[in-house]
Amino acid sequence: MKSARLLILLICINFNYAYPSTPDTVFLEELTWTEVRTLIDNGKTTILVPTGGTEQNGPHIVLGKHNSRMKVAAERIARALGNALVAPVMAYVPEGQIDPPSGHMRYAGTIGIPPEVFGSVLEYTARSLKVHGFTDILFIGDSGTNQRPMEQVAAKLKEEWETEKARVIFVSEWYASRTAFIEEYLIPIGETQETIGRHAGLIDTAASLAMAPGDVRTDNMSVGKGMDVDGVSGDPTRATAEIGHLSYDFKFKATMTQIRELMAE
Numbered sequence: 001m002k003s004a005r006l007l008i009l010l011i012c013i014n015f016n017y018a019y020p021s022t023p024d025t026v027f028l029e030e031l032t033w034t035e036v037r038t039l040i041d042n043g044k045t046t047i048l049v050p051t052g053g054t055e056q057n058g059p060h061i062v063l064g065k066h067n068s069r070m071k072v073a074a075e076r077i078a079r080a081l082g083n084a085l086v087a088p089v090m091a092y093v094p095e096g097q098i099d100p101p102s103g104h105m106r107y108a109g110t111i112g113i114p115p116e117v118f119g120s121v122l123e124y125t126a127r128s129l130k131v132h133g134f135t136d137i138l139f140i141g142d143s144g145t146n147q148r149p150m151e152q153v154a155a156k157l158k159e160e161w162e163t164e165k166a167r168v169i170f171v172s173e174w175y176a177s178r179t180a181f182i183e184e185y186l187i188p189i190g191e192t193q194e195t196i197g198r199h200a201g202l203i204d205t206a207a208s209l210a211m212a213p214g215d216v217r218t219d220n221m222s223v224g225k226g227m228d229v230d231g232v233s234g235d236p237t238r239a240t241a242e243i244g245h246l247s248y249d250f251k252f253k254a255t256m257t258q259i260r261e262l263m264a265e
Contacts, residue, residue, distance in 0.1 A: 026078040029088050039085065040133040046084040046263075047134045049125055050074040051141035051150065053093040056107030058200035058232035060221045061208055063109045066142040067091050068212035073174065073252065074140065080256055084138075087125065093118050094145040107231050119149040126157055130166040136263060140171040140255070147175055169262050177254035178203065181247050197224060197234015203247060205236035210244025 022035050028047070031039070050073075052066035062068075067089045078084040095112035096103025104110040113121075126137045139150040154170035161167060182203065186196055196202045201224055208215045221239075224232030 026075055026084065026086050027088075028085050031085075036085070036132070044083050044085055045134050046078075046081055046136040046138065047087055047129055048074045048078055048084060048138045048140055049087045049090070049122065049129075051090040051093055051122075051139070051143065051146040053095060053143045053146070054091050054109070054111040055095050055104040055143070056110050056231045057204070058224065058230055058236065060217045060232075060236055061200055061205060062215045062217075064091065065204075065208055065212070065215055068215050069207060070140070070142040072211045073142070073248070073255075076252060077140075077255060077259070080252075081259070084136075085134075087129070090118075090121065090125075092121075093141075093143060094149070104231070115145075115149050118146070119153050122150060122153045123157065126153070126168050130161075135166045137166065137168045138171050138259065139168060140174050142175065144175065147172065169259070171255060171259055171262070173254045173258040174251055177251045178247075180254070181250045185246060185250070186243075191238070195235040195238055197232070197236075199227065199234070200224065200232040201234015201236055202238045203243070204234070205239035206241070206244035207247050208244070209239055209241040210248050213241065 022038065023030065025031065028036065050070040052064070052068075052070045054063050055066070056063065057065045070089050071086075074086045074089070078086050092111055092113045094115045095110050096105035098105060098112060103112070105112045122139065126139075129137050139154055141147060141150055151170045151172070154168040157168040182191075182196055186203065191202065197204065205216060205221070221236045223235045223237060224230060227233050
């Protein structure tokens with residue numbers, strides 16, 4: 001009886017060794033190359049290329065805010081699509097001039113990349129993914145400075161690959177739908193453009209409270225003194241996780257609608 005049980009155990013061990021199960025993850029960096037190959041062969045031929053940034057976000061939100069939020073959003077989008085994976089979030093993006101420092105580069109910790117360099121990284125990321133068999137490569141970003149380079153590279157490769165199976169799609173709604181959310185949800189409840197702010201204010205802080213609460217120093221929030229003073233535009237003290245979740249769901253729905261429309265073309 002013992003020898004029979006041992007034989008069964010050895011068979012199970014050998015079977016699992018020969019046919020390992022693929023982890024329940026959509027993140028490319030968490031998979032082996034053989035797991036990725038198998039997933040592509042089985043139909044996961046869509047991949048999101050998310051872009052974030054490393055920039056100042058006032059005294060109360062960490063430098064990697066965009067990366068944290070983009071990773072959360074990209075996973076949700078990929079799982080909703082069902083046949084998608086997610087490339088590593090790009091943390092090095094345009095943030096202003098280096099010499100003399102401008103924009104966010106005026107604040108400690110920010111890392112700025114020239115737009116043309118960022119565009120080149122995007123281009124060769126897409127070319128790499130195409131080689132491996134991905135046919136729908138989606139550029140999506142959480143920061144305003146990323147949008148134009150993503151759009152330009154997507155247009156360039158769309159023209160070059162016009163007769164090929166692979167294509168690059170620029171997904172703009174994740175970032176652009178912020179405006180619609182403000183007009184439909186925040187203005188009607190009495191908020192103003194001044195309280196909402198352009199950077200690290202109400203809406204920005206609320207999004208982080210909902211999607212990556214560990215990124216927010218809630219004990220260090222105060223009304224912004226201005227982009228030239230503390231790097232904050234707006235009033236982060238008015239932010240709540242509830243507003244952040246509403247914003248997250250709104251942007252997710254708008255993004256999914258756009259992706260499905262673009263992929264159906």
